Amino acid sequence: MLQTSCPVLSLTAVAENVFLLVLDAPEIAPLVRPGQFLNVRIDETSDPLLRRPFSVYRTEGNRLELLFNVVGRGTHALAEKRKGDRLDVLGPLGVPFTLDDPGFTTAVLVAGGLGVAPMPITTRELLLKGKAVRTFLGARNKGSLVTTHLVQVEIATDDGSEGLRGTVVDLLERAFASGVPARPKIFACGPHPMLKAVAAFAVRFDIPCEVSMEGPMGCGIGICQGCPVELTNPAKKYALMCKDGPTFDARTIRW
Amino acid sequence: MHAQSGGNLIRTSFRLGPVEFKNRVLVASGTFGYGDECVSAVDVNRLGGIVTKSLSLKPREGNPPPRIVETTGGMLNSIGLANIGVHRFVSEKLPFLRTVDTAVIANIAASTIEEYCAVLEILEGEEGIDAYEINVSCPNVREGGLNFGTSCPMTAEITKQLRGRTRRPLIIKLTPNVTHISEFARAVEDAGADAVSVMNTLIGMALDVRTRKPVLSTVTGGLSGPAVKPVALAKVYETARAVKIPVIGIGGITNGRDAIEFLLAGALAIQVGTANFVDPAAGIKVADEMKAYCAEQGIADMGSLVGALDARTGVSVLDSWL
CATH class of the missing domain: 3.40.50.80 (Nucleotide-binding domain of ferredoxin-NADP reductase (FNR) module)
Incomplete structure (x- = not known):
């Protein structure tokens, strides 16, 4: 997990209320595995206070691409960013999809x-x-x-x-x-x-x-314990979405 | 410890009983895990101290989701003291904490006085713990879930029982959800506490107007973050004037300026809490900014700021506003 300040390379609307944010993130981009996410600080003020989590859409060399839609204060402020603005990014975070599994073709x-x-x-x-x-x-x-x-x-x-x-x-x-x-x-x-x-x-x-x-997360790194996911495991009632997920074997979740 | 800054040596350290803290910034309980989670992003040795997540006798799963919600300038939480329990803390987390070059304060939570004592006694047998901080903002199962910390006699009794079982510094973390926090501070001072932490979270609530439901699964939760800072500062000021034991200031501190305000209001040291969720290195940044303030102001000993507010006249509203 790294914490870096990443310049915005572009922000474009790619569909109705869907935006593609491209960041220059030479440290983080090469480390990202499919299914991992970033926790992004929208700005340096206290409102919105918490970071916002986003799945990584694509990486291309140093480029880190995120897809988001405007649903609240955080994403509204994010949609106002301009080329050259910097965002404080924590990542890559979370457990990636298990793609190495030889059991499927x-x-x-x-x-x-x-x-x-x-x-x-x-x-x-x-x-x-x-x-x-x-x-x-x-x-x-x-x-x-x-x-x-x-x-x-x-x-x-x-x-x-x-x-x-x-x-x-x-x-x-x-x-x-x-x-x-x-x-x-x-x-x-x-x-x-x-x-x-x-x-x-x-x-x-x-x-x-x-x-x-x-779902809503606080810190994104397992510290605040704010994002429990209920499991079927009788010995362990909750996992944390940010640290134990966001990817899970569907059978382990109590739906 | 003396730190070189702006050509001057600035003394940032302080003592609490036998324990030397290298600077006045601790990370608050529940906002830094057990100290090992943030290691890849943060040099914990630059902190004055780490307060662990609340430890209970048995592991606790915590409350159902949703446990947190952002509010204006803050957040509400209802984690339910999810923790691995004191036994696993001792076997899995303490070995790492013994290797760090910063003070380690074990925070204890319980639902009976006997449980507080049992957790403390287990930790008493272990090296590597410098002090205890007691979370009294827990439901008392014997009193129908009434919060220990809102009963002055109960808070004093917990303090007295624990005092009789340890010589390590004993810090009681007080709740602001009472009429006069200073009465509680005086009661725990009389019962033998070495310091008080002021303050725990304020009770708060958020609703979803579309569904008409409370956002948190427990309906109400604890409010923290910058939104509570003015309240916390007033509670520290009230408490520091009422007791002789040190006050550790907590509540919405996100930068060095905030921290200096708490020192001026009477806090010997401060804890950074919710800001750690936004920036795991927040504590270190606060410590650096406090030092920079001292360098700029020509202050050689940060301790000279403690309680050094000038309460005679107000600041020009215009100056501080614009």
């Missing part, structure tokens, strides 16, 4: 909304490892979709403006009904209800499944 990436954020860096790594990749995206509508740097993409939207009208889990159901991919493993990221549904789907098809969870 097809990675099934499932993302809801901004859950697409960790998928491009994950896709690149999976392809380098010689895995097949299929991608299932769910979004509110066509305008909020981000499909770049992904492969074999299938889409569901809530309003049917692109792809299947329905949820990403509906899309999965339909795809698997017409044939289960060879030795699959699911990697999912998105809102809690979606992850819960994907976890149940994985159990039903007896497919290994890792989820990347999102």
